[in-house]
Amino acid sequence: MKLKKHLSVMVTIALTAGILAGCANTGGEAGSGDQKQGNDRKSSNELIAAVTYEPEEGFDATESGHGDMTRVFFSTLFQRNKELGMENDLAESYEVSEDRLTWTVKLRQDAKFTDGENLTAEDVVYTYEIAKDSGSSIDLTMLDSVKQVDEYTVEFKLTHPQSTFIEKLARVGIVPKHAHKEGFSDNPIGSGPYKFVQWDKGQQVIAEANEDYYGDVPSIKKLTMVFMDDDAAYAAVKAGEVDIASIPGSFAKEEVPGKKLLELDSIETYGVAYATEKPGKTTSDGHPIGNAVTSDIAIRKAMTYAMDREELVEGILEGYGAPSTTGLEKMPWLNEETIIKPEEDGNLEEAKKILEEAGWKDTNNDGTIDKGGVEAEFSLLYTDGKYRQELGLAYVEVAKQLGIKVNLEAKTWDTIIPEINSQPVLYGFGSGDPSEIYNLYSSKTLGVGVPWNNSGYYQNPKVDEYIDKALQSEDEDAALEYWKKAQWDGSAGFSPKGDCAYTWFVNAGHLYLADESLDIGTPVVQPHGGRALYNITEWKWK
Structure with a gap:
């Protein structure tokens, strides 16, 4: 990762940091009025941060993880520490049975909801039962039952052993059973470091410090999160209307008086998921499965070896990032044998050789290679977001040099989903949870859970076997061997070797432009989407 002429905050592997942007529709230097407002915020320990994502469905922790919002308003049983390990949050201790099917968690007894009520085992049981039944984006299909043992002890029963179950216990925010009613998502009650004050839909969320929080009470007493896109956010932080904003690499070159650039290490990667099945089948919803072109491994391998990732890092990320050939760089479960070496990267000649040996040739001289009467043409779908269009355009250009015609199509998730199993999709990923490998590559996730779980309908029995062994291992350390073999065991795997x-494509660094007086402590490494607010209790004005 390149360090430019700015403050660079580099932290060691860990999970979770945040999705900050900025607020305003004017640019330029901060005026005297903005300067005064900024000083007033500092003296009263208030902060304005812009966020690029507003959860349209609201802030109910039983329905989704909500990224930063979970950590601001809610508590979880466990949380990731800054070394990527697990530590207690609401949990005081836990035990796992010998058959690894029963997890017993003892709760701390000093946690209260922001309405003053005690948080007990009854609330935890209620939360997990609702989350399991609600179709939450957090996969709880392995959870058979959850019950209250006593006022501060909870017992989870699994349908089968899962070494990564503790990850689920670190993602679900606990809601109060007594207050979880209609309208909760618009005015949530949690036990996190901040109390929800108001939500002005389409504009902002206002929160105030929870003075009864069982952990470190935040120094920032009023936190306003405004919803804005990158351009508006950048203009706002420059003008002093917000105090911190997430920015793309293209904005990082400009020196802004009174501001500092923060570069947070991340595990966010971008890549293309291929439809690996041949066409002909449909999902239960009637959506087509498979693609006549990308089902050929030669097409997938040729594109993988043809991409010049250093060029992508320099030209699109402005140097703030690193090449990614596996999607698992920086993770302890990475099989290093699967990494494409720099000298092999961007090798157009090797890519052309792969295609030619597989029978892809331009037999009709129309500029597009073909095989068995099938033209090498497909669509690449993507949604709005940092770097996606630029990476998509780079992919299209490389494909063109190989005689492959790629039609780049910007869509919303609603319009992508009907095609998600039949056309390649450009995604952003990045998680400190190894079970993400299960979500992306196991045939058991086909048609289960969120639509992007194994959207390409990838299936390999040997990969399934290793993933199952990893999940059934005693703990995450014991599972490492099998996660690595699922990538490549010498003859099979889901990686570029297999x-x-x-x-x-790339591992993207996360950049923030912030007031030079703002100290954000030591953030954890950011996953896909970011989690900067996860350490909000460390933030303070200097």
């Missing part, structure tokens, strides 16, 4: 189910 079936090449994805073409990965």
Whole structure:
């Protein structure tokens, strides 16, 4: 990762940091009025941060993780520490049975909801039962039952052993059973470091410090999170209307008086998920499965080896990032044998050779290679977001040099989903949870859970076997061997060495422009989407 002429905050592997942007529709230097407002915020320990994502469905922790919002308003049983390990949050201790099917968690007894009521085992049981039944984006299909043992002890029963179950216990925010009623998502009650004050839909969320929080009470007493896109956010932080904003690399070159650039290490990667099945089948919803072109491994491998990732890092990320060929760089479960070496990267000649040996040739001289009467043409779908369009355009250009015609199409998730199993999709990923490998590559996730779980319908029995063994291992350390073998065991795997189910591009650093007087402590490494607010209790004005 390149360090430019700015403050660079580099932290060691850990999970979770945040999705900050900025607020305003004017640019330029901060005026005297903005300067005064900024000083007033500092003296009263208030902060304005812009966020690029507003959860349209509201802030109910039983329905989704909500990224930063979970950590601001809610508590979880466990949380990731800054070394990527697990530590207690609401949990005081836990035990796992010998058959690894029963997890017993003892709760701390000093946690209260922001309405003053005690948080007890009854609330935890209620939360997990509702989250399991609600179709939450957090996969709880392995949870058979959850019950209250006593006022501060909870017992979870699993349908099968899962080494990564503790990850689920670190993602679900606990809601109060007595107050979880209609309208909760618009005015949530949690036990996190901040109390929800108001939500002005389409504009902002206002929160105030929870003085009864069982952990470190925040120094920032009023936190306002405004919803804005990158351009508006950048203008706002420059003008002093917000105090911190997430910015793309293209904005990082400009020196802004009174501001500092923060570069937070991240595990966010971008890549293309291929439809690996041949066409002909449909999902239960009637959506087509498979693609006549990308089902050929030669197409997938050729594109994977043809991409010049250093060029992507320099040209699109402005140097703030690193090449990614596996999507798992920086993770302890990475099989290093699967990394494409720098000298092999961007090798157009090797890519052309792969295609030619597989029978892809331009037999009708129309500029597009073909095989068995099938033209090498497909669509690449993407949604709005940092770097996606630029990466998509780079992919299209490289494909063109190989005689492959790619039609880049910007869509919303609603319009992508009907095609998600039949056309390649450009995604952002990045998680400190190894079970993400299960979500992306196991055939058991086909048609289960969120639509992007194994959207390409990738299937390999050997990969399934290793993933199952990893999940059934005693703990995450014991599972490492099998996560690595699922990538490549010498003859099979989902990585570029094997079936090449994805073409990965880059690992993107996360950049923030902030007031030079703002101290954000030591943030944890950011996953996909960011989690900067996860350490909000450390933030303070200097």
